[in-house]
Amino acid sequence: MATDVLPIRDDEARDHAARRQQARVRNFDRDVCCVLGLPFDALTMTQAVAHVRQAAFANTRCFISTPNLNFLIGARSDRAFRDSVLHSDLSLADGMPLIWMARLLGLPLRERVSGAGLFECLMAHPGPPVTVFFFGGPDGVAATACENLNARGGGLRCVGFESPGFGSLESISDAERIARINASGAQFVVVSLGAKKGQAWIERNAAQLTAPVLCHLGAVVNFAAGAVQRAPARLQGLGMEWLWRIKEEPALLRRYATDGMHFMRLLCTRVLPDALAVRLAPARPGADERPSLHTTVGTDGVTIDLAGAWDRTTLNPLREALSAAQATALPVRVSIEKVTRADSALIALLMLAHTNPATGARLRLRGASPHLARVFHRNGAEYLFIEPAAGEAGNG
Numbered sequence: 001m002a003t004d005v006l007p008i009r010d011d012e013a014r015d016h017a018a019r020r021q022q023a024r025v026r027n028f029d030r031d032v033c034c035v036l037g038l039p040f041d042a043l044t045m046t047q048a049v050a051h052v053r054q055a056a057f058a059n060t061r062c063f064i065s066t067p068n069l070n071f072l073i074g075a076r077s078d079r080a081f082r083d084s085v086l087h088s089d090l091s092l093a094d095g096m097p098l099i100w101m102a103r104l105l106g107l108p109l110r111e112r113v114s115g116a117g118l119f120e121c122l123m124a125h126p127g128p129p130v131t132v133f134f135f136g137g138p139d140g141v142a143a144t145a146c147e148n149l150n151a152r153g154g155g156l157r158c159v160g161f162e163s164p165g166f167g168s169l170e171s172i173s174d175a176e177r178i179a180r181i182n183a184s185g186a187q188f189v190v191v192s193l194g195a196k197k198g199q200a201w202i203e204r205n206a207a208q209l210t211a212p213v214l215c216h217l218g219a220v221v222n223f224a225a226g227a228v229q230r231a232p233a234r235l236q237g238l239g240m241e242w243l244w245r246i247k248e249e250p251a252l253l254r255r256y257a258t259d260g261m262h263f264m265r266l267l268c269t270r271v272l273p274d275a276l277a278v279r280l281a282p283a284r285p286g287a288d289e290r291p292s293l294h295t296t297v298g299t300d301g302v303t304i305d306l307a308g309a310w311d312r313t314t315l316n317p318l319r320e321a322l323s324a325a326q327a328t329a330l331p332v333r334v335s336i337e338k339v340t341r342a343d344s345a346l347i348a349l350l351m352l353a354h355t356n357p358a359t360g361a362r363l364r365l366r367g368a369s370p371h372l373a374r375v376f377h378r379n380g381a382e383y384l385f386i387e388p389a390a391g392e393a394g395n396g
Contacts (some may be wrong), residue, residue, distance in 0.1 A: 037380030068095030069256030096239030125155030161182035301331035307338035312345035337367030
């Protein structure tokens with residue numbers, strides 16, 4: 001669908017500037033938990049649909065990541081890929097293996113919220129349609145997806161598409177291409193470039209894109225075009241969608257076999273030991289101490305000293321402290337030397353604070369006891385200690 005490059009009106013420019021500024025502020029009020037190194041929002045599908053539609057119509061920036069097992073495995077060895085999830089405004093658990101692991105760990109991820117399922121629920125929504133631009137997919141597929149979507153009607157309407165091919169990230173991020181997407185008036189840009197490349201493309205171009213909602217949904221363009229059929233709901237519910245995908249796309253067999261081996265290794269070496277440790281560990285002295293924090297602001301940065309037992313129910317003071325620290329644009333250090341208990345929600349919240357979106361400086365976490373260091377290790381969060389802040393060296 002050809003789209004003329006139109007000048008941006010003053011009101012559109014102001015909205016875009018506001019979204020760019022908003023994207024430089026991390027939201028610490030999210031209900032998140034950590035699964036093997038990535039934060040996930042504890043949302044149902046209904047809540048996720050409402051969140052996306054609200055962001056689309058309120059012109060509120062919402063970069064959505066939908067990690068599945070393959071995504072999680074890749075993020076464990078690729079810092080930029082992992083950081084793209086940490087920088088997201090919403091991280092949804094796309095994959096039953098993630099839900100199974102969360103259940104074993106007693107985490108509040110009770111429902112799979114897949115990218116494809118989210119798209120289908122947005123299509124079925126009776127409200128005014130959210131406008132969509134498809135970016136990616138094989139030649140001709142995005143055009144067919146656009147036609148099918150508009151013929152169906154409902155909660156989504158396609159206003160443009162482009163298949164950029166297999167060029168470099170730089171070559172498919174040129175100003176004219178971005179201008180064409182913006183000129184379409186899309187509220188939701190659906191990217192289909194392969195997970196790592198798609199996440200990197202969004203990270204690179206988010207500040208220039210006027211669409212408030214951005215998400216890489218790899219297979220969605222194929223599903224919408226009818227080029228690939230999605231698994232029946234029963235198979236999806238049983239966590240067997242991968243078998244159907246192999247039937248539809250045999251080339252995926254090797255990837256799923258490799259993912260399966262990684263899943264079993266993570267299950268045996270991280271998830272089950274963590275689940276047993278939580279259930280069988282004896283009470284530790286001081287583990288029920290009331291949580292407290294003290295914030296010190298200096299010319300060289302903000303230091304937040306935590307003490308006592310921290311969990312999902314007691315995080316509000318830390319949310320407020322991190323928000324206030326972020327507003328200073330100074331480097332942030334968090335000391336957990338006096339923390340007696342930490343759960344997945346605390347770790348995930350610290351993950352959200354890992355990078356200041358305005359300055360790029362990384363949070364510095366220090367002072368963990370041997371017990372607490374083991375908790376962070378089992379949660380795949382070692383990188384919170386070993387990666388230095390921007391422009392610094394060492395762990396501090």
